Each structure stands twice: as C-alpha cells, then as structure tokens.
Amino acid sequence: MTTVSQKTVKQLKSENRDYFQIAISVDCVIFGFENGELKVLLIRSDLEEYKDHWTLLGDLVKPDEDLESASYRVLKERTGLMDVFLEQVYTFGDVSRHPAGRVISTAYYSLVNIKDHQLRLAHNQLHWHPINEINALAFDHTKILNTCISQLQDKIMEHPIVFNLLPEKFSLRELQSLYEAILGTKLDRRNFRKKFFLMDWLVDMNEVEQDVPHRPGKLYQFNKGRFEGENTEASKHAQVV
C-alpha cells in the first residue's frame, strides 16, 4: 500500500509517472444581477465536440500557484475583476468528465456587480446568460452550475454575501428582487423589510432613488462594519503563506 504520507513525491515520480497524468483545473461560476434576473458569465466552447455550446470560465492550475490563486487569475484575466467575492464549492473528479483527457476540476463561484465591469466583455467571447435560459453547457458544466446555484441559495439567508451583486447603494426593492431571482420564489415585501431591518445588515443612507417613474424608495448600503473580521469560507481554509 503506497500513500503520499509514507513516500516523498520525488520517490513516487521515479517509481510511477502515472500518478502525474492527471491535470487539475478551476472553473468559475460568475454570477451577476441585471434587470431582475440572476445571470452567469459564459464563454463559447472552442472544442469541436462542443461546438455551439457554452462553458464556464476555467483554466488549468499551474504547478506554482495555489488552487485559489488560480481561480482569482481566471477572473482577472477574463473579466479584469480583482477584489471580488469568490468561494470554493466542490471538486468534480470523475474519470470521464472531460473528453480530452483526465482533468479534475474545482468549482468556485463568484459574485460581481455587472454594471461595474461591462466594458471588458466586448473584448472576449463572453456573454451574460440568465440562469433560467441556459440549455446544455459543455462537459459537466451544467452539473457544476447547478451545484453552485444550490450552494448560493443555501447561503444567502445566513450570510450577507448578495451585496456583492449590487451597486454600493440600492433600494429594498432591488434587494428583494435579487433574493427572489436567486431563490426562484416570490417573497412578501413587508416581511422582507421586517426581516432585514431586524438582522441589521443595512445602513440607511438617507437618500432616495432618482429617475424612477414612481415613488422613489430609500437607498441603503451594506453594513460592512458589523461583519469586520469575519472571514469568508475561502479565507477560512486559506493557508497563510
């Protein structure tokens, strides 16, 4: 019985190169919110097998970069995004998941504000897709996407993360609309207000919406101060280098 604990990697390499026949990649599910819809950033597949299919943004992990760094790199290279919310979800490692060879992929999801980064998209084959209008993605990316959506749905009621999808200032209607888009349900406006004020996640900016064709709503900001020092899931696991 051979384990990585009992032998050095160098020994293993000389014994059996087969152990290094697996490539590892990261795939990023980048969520955005626009026109009351939850959207995902996708790119057209260049593989012949998946012609006309869309795929998640991903890349192979380099030997000298942390797994998490790789996902940040993908984000930066493709979208120009730097300091965004990013969290690991699950690692997909079935032998046959990728037609071109053995690639194990770790999925991350990211929450970004679409408005802030619209310019970079024109340069690439990138496109925002409403999650309700997505057909078949390439590889097992549909499964990856669904896993990330489930994870997101499970988290938003307990953890204040959806603010990453909104502009600095937002109305309660926008916030509720976002929750409805993520959860796929309708929520009661009055109970929604009550709940969020009680949780003390919001700061009243004493400003109101502009240029709306109805009574303007108050604008709020995420109460960052209340959560200072709290770590994201990702940083909890991150090793101090």
Next chain:
Amino acid sequence: MTTVSQKTVKQLKSENRDYFQIAISVDCVIFGFENGELKVLLIRSDLEEYKDHWTLLGDLVKPDEDLESASYRVLKERTGLMDVFLEQVYTFGDVSRHPAGRVISTAYYSLVNIKDHQLRLAHNQLHWHPINEINALAFDHTKILNTCISQLQDKIMEHPIVFNLLPEKFSLRELQSLYEAILGTKLDRRNFRKKFFLMDWLVDMNEVEQDVPHRPGKLYQFNKGRFEGENTEASKHAQVV
C-alpha cells in the same frame, strides 16, 4: 491565454509538461463514536519531517479512478469498510501544503460505527483519537480536520446522517450524547426528545436496553423509509457513468 476548454489535454502535454507536475490525493476524516466521545481514525506518519505526528488516511488518486472512488478505496484498504457514509468537503490546494511536493488534496469525511469494525485496526498502525485530545497533526491535516468537523456540525440538525455512527438500535440517551459530542454542547433532554419525535426521524422498536445499571431506555431505529430516494451530497454530484 490557454484554457483546457480550448485545447486538448494531448496538445497541452506536448506543449508544456509542467501542467502535469501536480499530484492529487484524497484525505479521509473517518469519524466514530465511542464512550460518549467523537473520535477520528488516524495513522502514524512515516515521513521523517513529521516523526511522531499522526495523519489522516489518504492516498494519491490514480489516473483511471474517479475522485470519489479513490476515497472509497482508501476506506476499504485501510479499514475494510465498504458501504459507509462518505461525503466530500473541501479541496486544499496551496502550493506549500505538502513538504514533499505539489499535492492537491480533496478532503472527505466518513461516518462509521466503531463497534462493527474493531477487528481490522490491529493489523495497521491505526488508532481512534478523541477529537478533543488531538494535538498537532502532520501537514495541514489539523485544518482539514477542523473543516470537516465544522461541516459535520452544520449538517446534523438538517440532515439525518448521524445514524451512521450508531448501531442499528440505540436509545435516545445515546443519540443525544452523540449530538452533544459533535456540537460540543449540553442539550436539554426534554426538548431534544420533543424535537426528534416531531421530525419523525425515528422508529420505536418496542424494545428496551439490556444490561444497563438503571432503568432501561426504549430502543429506536433510524426511519430509513422516510428518506428513501433522497441522495447524499456525494451522489448528487456523482456523474452517471
């Protein structure tokens, strides 16, 4: 910009062998319950750097085996366990996490009934460690262990998984003691009973404990029927081959 979606793995191999310098392993956090304590199955490290340290059970993933299959294999090889609860938790991929080389490791946790499998342990350098008496583990295994414990704590109130740690029939006292061991808190006996009967997770066996030095408690069984067809987290992600 090179992505795995745009080029085949074969092309990449010829271009740059560096992409295949990363080994991938699985590490299993195997939980058991004995004498009112939550325990983890550990093995002595054989690495010189970590002499006298304990480590989790792990092994490198083979090129032709699924990631999940690798963790099942580790379990089977080390403990003889076959059909046990196993679930992926997180993938640790920092460059410097393993002193012997670049190894990315996916952590799984498993829940087993210690009593059923005590015989196999003598053959190996294995030992059950109470989670409250664990000092420094080798590598980043302390971090991995803590991540798995957190995950376990988060799950047991929503999902009926702790039954994997108990014998077929058990008393409510044992069940509560297990929850207390996992959560690290004391619970109110009456509210605990009420909650579990309301959840309808238990089936009254109309039997009582034997050979206890006090009034024997009723024995219950996990209400498997109520959860038929429901998948574990692992099987939700498993690819149909």
Next chain:
DNA sequence: TAAACAATGTGTCGTTTGTACGCACACAGT
C-alpha cells in the same frame, strides 16, 4: 422489605420567530 438513588418519560408555559394580510402615505402622470 422499604427507602434512597439514578435515569427514563411527559407536559406546560412564556418567548421568539415566521407568515399572512390590511391600510395609510408619497410620488408620477393624466
């Protein structure tokens, strides 16, 4: 044999949390 002991088994009551819903107020457009 009876009292002391230990652990099981059950109910109550007040608080908190969640959900459904009624209604007044403010702004925009006609």
Next chain:
DNA sequence: ACTGTGTGCGTACAAACGACACATTGTTTA
C-alpha cells in the same frame, strides 16, 4: 384632482424554541 403604483408600518395568528417541574421505572442499599 384623481388614479395607479410602489413605499412604509402595524397587527394577528401559527409554528418553533427554550426553560423548567414532576411522575415513572428499575437498581442498589440499608
């Protein structure tokens, strides 16, 4: 001025949660 639409606030009822007291059953001991 009137109407439509959305904001802002309060009430009422139901379910879940937590603290707590007392009766029951079997073992041990005086």
